[in-house]
Amino acid sequence: MPASGRPPGSWQSPPGPAVARASPPSLAPPARALGENLPIGVIVGVAVAGFLMALASLFIVACLSDRGKKQRPPMRKRGTMVVPAGAPDSYPPSNGPAASPSDTNSYEFTGYKSCFTYDELVGITGGFSAQNVIGEGGFGKVYMGSLGDGRRVAVKQLKVGGGQGEKEFRAEVDIISRIHHRHLVTLVGYCVTENHRLLVYEFVSNDTLEHHLHGEGLPVMDWPKRMKIAIGSARGLTYLHEDCHPRIIHRDIKSANILLDKAFEAKVADFGVAKLTNDSMTHVSTRVMGTFGYMAPEYASSGKLTDRSDVFSFGVVLLELITGRKPVDSSQPLGEESLVEWARPLLVDALETDDFREIADPSLECRYSKIEMRRMVEAAAACIRHSVTKRPRMVQVWRSLDVDGGSTDLTNGVKLGHSTAYDSGQYSADIELFRRMGFEDDLDTAEYGLSDEGEPGPGSGRQRQQRTAAGR
Numbered sequence: 001m002p003a004s005g006r007p008p009g010s011w012q013s014p015p016g017p018a019v020a021r022a023s024p025p026s027l028a029p030p031a032r033a034l035g036e037n038l039p040i041g042v043i044v045g046v047a048v049a050g051f052l053m054a055l056a057s058l059f060i061v062a063c064l065s066d067r068g069k070k071q072r073p074p075m076r077k078r079g080t081m082v083v084p085a086g087a088p089d090s091y092p093p094s095n096g097p098a099a100s101p102s103d104t105n106s107y108e109f110t111g112y113k114s115c116f117t118y119d120e121l122v123g124i125t126g127g128f129s130a131q132n133v134i135g136e137g138g139f140g141k142v143y144m145g146s147l148g149d150g151r152r153v154a155v156k157q158l159k160v161g162g163g164q165g166e167k168e169f170r171a172e173v174d175i176i177s178r179i180h181h182r183h184l185v186t187l188v189g190y191c192v193t194e195n196h197r198l199l200v201y202e203f204v205s206n207d208t209l210e211h212h213l214h215g216e217g218l219p220v221m222d223w224p225k226r227m228k229i230a231i232g233s234a235r236g237l238t239y240l241h242e243d244c245h246p247r248i249i250h251r252d253i254k255s256a257n258i259l260l261d262k263a264f265e266a267k268v269a270d271f272g273v274a275k276l277t278n279d280s281m282t283h284v285s286t287r288v289m290g291t292f293g294y295m296a297p298e299y300a301s302s303g304k305l306t307d308r309s310d311v312f313s314f315g316v317v318l319l320e321l322i323t324g325r326k327p328v329d330s331s332q333p334l335g336e337e338s339l340v341e342w343a344r345p346l347l348v349d350a351l352e353t354d355d356f357r358e359i360a361d362p363s364l365e366c367r368y369s370k371i372e373m374r375r376m377v378e379a380a381a382a383c384i385r386h387s388v389t390k391r392p393r394m395v396q397v398w399r400s401l402d403v404d405g406g407s408t409d410l411t412n413g414v415k416l417g418h419s420t421a422y423d424s425g426q427y428s429a430d431i432e433l434f435r436r437m438g439f440e441d442d443l444d445t446a447e448y449g450l451s452d453e454g455e456p457g458p459g460s461g462r463q464r465q466q467r468t469a470a471g472r
């Protein structure tokens, strides 16, 4: 039997006092159990006070966290974009041409259209401050702003009671909201209140074609850029005329309405005067709007509007690219103030002689592709015909300019290709149609396509030579 006097394997609780006695002696004073020698009332009081303090702490923490939540800007979900209401903190400095997101992908605003509150737009434009004004048009000022995620926008504040009424405003919103194309400025959102009407566009970072062509002290815009802009804006307009349902007539095509990104990619802007047209309608009679110097004669005189009015205006833009002149320039000698009237006979001469020196912008110093110059001159001559029916369609103009099937990307020199799925057979057929419908026919008129009705005439010098050579 063991010393404990129990059989082996049987459980026995450790003898407490025996263990304590076996411990080494401690130098610390012996611990006294909590409450030892304290009256029971004190113990209960302390416990209740502790409980109350814990409750109070919990309450304070809850209040603070709620306040923190309220101080953060409320997030409003818009489709897939979350836009903080008022984002002045993220507003970028207005003094630098930082790369715009729209430079890299003009589609990224797609799906983000939204109805903004006026306060939100106050927030993103720094309270519509003067330093954020980026331009001013006939209808009001344009401000730069920044959305919560840093993307820049152009906020166009329309004068209430100005030229554009609420009806036009809503029509513009309705039109633009349907449009998505790399060569058209995208509408991001809008705001309508009793006293305010605003449109929010993607910000296009490199100013307008007008600025680059006619601005003071700027480097000469080289020919490849001009060609690229002509092709891009023709493509954008073609989209409005041909691919939108119902079709859209812009009505105010001008170089100030062609915005450029950093890569000189053109984006047609300002659909404030655009109207929807039905396919069944041949024209939309409406009050005359547009810009002097660009307006088609029939539109200016009668308000008769067709897609060929845009074609005429686009012809004036092409003339600006070719000549570097403004559509109306009062500093020019008497009789030469109007670009169209000055250029008409020169276009004929240039095409007859294949010599473009008189018509080409002197600041280009003959640095252009003659083939491309010829294409642009032919297109301009056809676009500004008096006869509405003899003007080409925008799709024809675009294809005649982009005849190689793709514009040269100035940034890396690669061909971009047509952005729509026309096969090469269709493309050749269209070019042929273009020749038959437009330019070649007009070579048989006295004025190279500039006569009103296109009556048969003696024809151009080049055509006369060809006919003579062919024995006709």
Ligand SMILES: Nc1ncnc2c1ncn2[C@@H]1O[C@H](COP(=O)(O)OP(=O)(O)OP(=O)(O)O)[C@@H](O)[C@H]1O
Pocket (backbone or CB within 6 Å): 134, 135, 136, 137, 138, 139, 140, 141, 142, 154, 156, 185, 201, 202, 203, 204, 205, 207, 208, 252, 256, 257, 259, 269, 270, 272
């Ligand atoms: N989306 C945009 N991105 C960058 N700048 C813009 C944008 N929209 C307009 N701007 C700038 O604001 C200026 C004024 O634009 P707006 O469209 O109001 O007038 P406009 O087209 O020159 O004239 P109007 O509207 O009278 O025909 C433009 O010339 C351009 O410099």
